[in-house]
Structure formats: C-alpha cells, structure tokens
Amino acid sequence: MTTLDNPAARAVALTKLYGEGEAAVRALDAVDVDFRRGEFTAIMGPSGSGKSTLMHCLAGLDEASGGRVYLGETDLTGLGDRALTELRRDRIGFVFQAFNLLPVITAEENMLLPMRLAGMRPDPDWMAQVVTRLGLRHRLGHLPHELSGGQQQRVAVARALLPRPDVIFADEPTGNLDSHSGAEVLGLLRASVREVGQTVVMVTHDPVAASYADRVVLLADGHIAGEIDSPTTDSVIETMRELGARTC
Numbered sequence: 001m002t003t004l005d006n007p008a009a010r011a012v013a014l015t016k017l018y019g020e021g022e023a024a025v026r027a028l029d030a031v032d033v034d035f036r037r038g039e040f041t042a043i044m045g046p047s048g049s050g051k052s053t054l055m056h057c058l059a060g061l062d063e064a065s066g067g068r069v070y071l072g073e074t075d076l077t078g079l080g081d082r083a084l085t086e087l088r089r090d091r092i093g094f095v096f097q098a099f100n101l102l103p104v105i106t107a108e109e110n111m112l113l114p115m116r117l118a119g120m121r122p123d124p125d126w127m128a129q130v131v132t133r134l135g136l137r138h139r140l141g142h143l144p145h146e147l148s149g150g151q152q153q154r155v156a157v158a159r160a161l162l163p164r165p166d167v168i169f170a171d172e173p174t175g176n177l178d179s180h181s182g183a184e185v186l187g188l189l190r191a192s193v194r195e196v197g198q199t200v201v202m203v204t205h206d207p208v209a210a211s212y213a214d215r216v217v218l219l220a221d222g223h224i225a226g227e228i229d230s231p232t233t234d235s236v237i238e239t240m241r242e243l244g245a246r247t248c
Contacts (some may be wrong), residue, residue, distance in 0.1 A: 007034040008072065008167050008199040009058050015066035016053050016222075027053040029222040030067065035167070038197040040190060042210040044236070045219035046244060051203050052171060054219065058201065059092055059169045060084045071166060089118050093160030093168040095189075097175035099152040101144040107151075108140035111159040122162045130161050134188060150181025157188055161198070168192075170202040174209055186212040207236035218243060 016028040027050045035041050035058070043051045056062035057069055060076050069076040071091060079087065088094075101110045115122055131137050134154045144152055153173065160168050170189065174182030190212045192198040202213065210216050216228040216236060220243055228239055 006037065006072070007070075008037040008039075009035040009201065010070045011054065011058060011067065012070070013067035014054070014057060014064055014069060016050070016057060016062065017065040026222055028057070031219075031222070031224055033217060033224055035199065035201050037199050038193060039215065040193040040200045040213045041202070042213035042216045042231070043201065043203045043219065044205065044210055044216055044240065045225065046240075047205075049219040049225075050222040051219050055169055055171060055201065055203050059094070059167075060088050089114065090163065091166045093163065093165035095153070095156050095160050095168060095170040095173045097172040099144070099149075099156050099176075101152055101155060103144050106141050106143060107136060107147065107155045110144070111155050111162060114159060115163055120163065126164070127162060130158050133191065134158050148181065149177050150184055153177060153181065153185050154188065157185060161192060167199045167201060170200060172204060173202065174204075174206065179208075182209070207233045207240065210236045 011031050011033050014028050014031040015026070018025045018027055031054065043054060045051045053062065057064050060069075060071075060079075064077050067077075071087065074087065076084065076087070102113070105113070112122065131140065134157060136151070136154055136158060139147060139151055144155075147155070168189070173189070174185055177185065186209055189200050189202070193200055193214070202209070204210055211231050211233045213231060216231045218225040218227065218239065225243055226239070228235055
C-alpha cells in the first residue's frame with residue numbers, strides 16, 4: 001500500500017552542479033519530487049536530463065549542491081561520510097546494470113556479503129522466501145561464472161532485498177540482459193512491491209521496463225517535466241516522443 005504523506009524518499013529544491021564558474025553544468029535545477037512508499041517508480045528522460053544524477057543524490061552516492069534530500073525523515077544533506085555509509089548499508093538496496101558480484105565466492109556468499117560485513121544476519125524465513133521467489137535455491141553454491149546473466153542479476157536483486165531496505169534504487173537493471181531475462185528481473189522487482197510492500201526507484205531509458213512501474217517521473221534539462229500514472233509501453237513511447245519534441 002502506498003503512503004502519500006510520508007514518502008520513502010524526496011528531493012526538495014535539489015540542485016546539482018558539476019564544475020565551477022562559467023563552465024559549470026547544472027545537472028539538476030531546484031527539483032522537487034516525492035517517491036511514495038510501497039510503490040515502483042521509474043525515472044525517465046532524454047540523455048543528459050539528470051535522471052541518473054537524481055538517483056545518485058537520492059541514494060547518497062552523490063552530494064547535492066543545493067536543496068535537500070530525505071530518506072524518510074532523515075536529511076541526507078546533513079550527514080557526514082560515516083553516517084552516509086551506514087545509511088546506505090542499512091536502509092538502501094542497490095541494483096545496477098553491472099551485476100557487481102565477486103567472482104571467487106558463491107551466489108549465496110555474494111548475496112550475504114554486505115550484511116556479513118555489517119555484522120548482520122538475514123532473517124532465515126525471509127531469506128528462504130527471497131531465494132525461492134527468485135528461483136535461486138539450486139544455484140546458491142554456484143560461482144558467478146557458472147550462472148547466466150539473468151541469474152547473476154537475480155543474485156544482485158536478492159542481495160538488495162535481504163536487508164529489507166527502505167528503498168531499492170535500480171540503475172538500468174536490465175541493460176545487460178536479453179529481453180527474457182530482463183522481463184524476469186522486472187517482474188521480480190514488481191512482485192517485491194506488490195507482495196511485500198518494497199519501495200523501488202528505477203532509472204531506465206526503456207519504455208518496456210518503465211511499463212512495469214506504477215508511475216514514471218519524467219526529467220528534461222534538469223527539471224521535472226511531468227509524470228505518467230499506470231504507464232504502458234505505448235503511453236511511455238508517446239510521452240517520450242512528445243518530450244523529445246519539446247526539448248529539441
């Protein structure tokens with residue numbers, strides 16, 4: 001169930017500059033946006049629109065030049081490096097285009113590694129549910145090179161889900177996958193939202209991937225350019241075409 005008055009993450013007048021002086025590039029320009037709990041949101045926009053920068057600032061991977069970023073009620077812009085590291089470890093899950101698995105340890109060891117480094121243990125029942133839902137029960141002892149691309153990304157999804165984070169941020173999670181494997185991963189992210197109330201924020205350029213979301217947030221030239229509720233592949237394609245025409 002989504003919660004409207006207490007978003008999982010939000011940006012308030014978020015500004016991000018790269019460089020200084022006349023050469024400075026304004027990647028984000030006073031962006032205001034909320035990401036509701038228990039919802040799957042896709043962020044889309046033309047190349048250079050600021051979508052990855054927005055996600056990196058929301059996840060505490062990049063520092064804002066101005067404005068505020070909140071995870072729940074926590075103001076990330078007021079945190080030091082150590083507190084940010086702990087917040088990312090304890091409250092945020094990440095799924096990237098690159099699977100980021102260590103090649104010399106098993107699938108199970110990879111999915112548990114961040115929690116073990118933090119001195120944490122997963123709930124056995126929750127881990128069993130995640131492993132079963134992701135179809136990894138018979139792959140836990142395999143090394144990454146013994147897994148398909150889709151299976152490796154499932155391990156990455158499991159690694160993100162196990163700590164029960166406040167938000168999972170996914171950056172082009174199907175970019176290195178074929179269409180079948182990509183659909184499986186997107187379906188699993190969709191199921192984590194519907195079945196256990198996980199919050200997922202995904203950057204994508206793919207209208208098919210965006211159609212799995214509850215909502216699409218559109219960016220153009222560092223500004224919020226609109227939203228699409230209950231997106232379909234066709235509605236995303238049409239809106240992106242219109243957005244491209246407006247920004248040319």
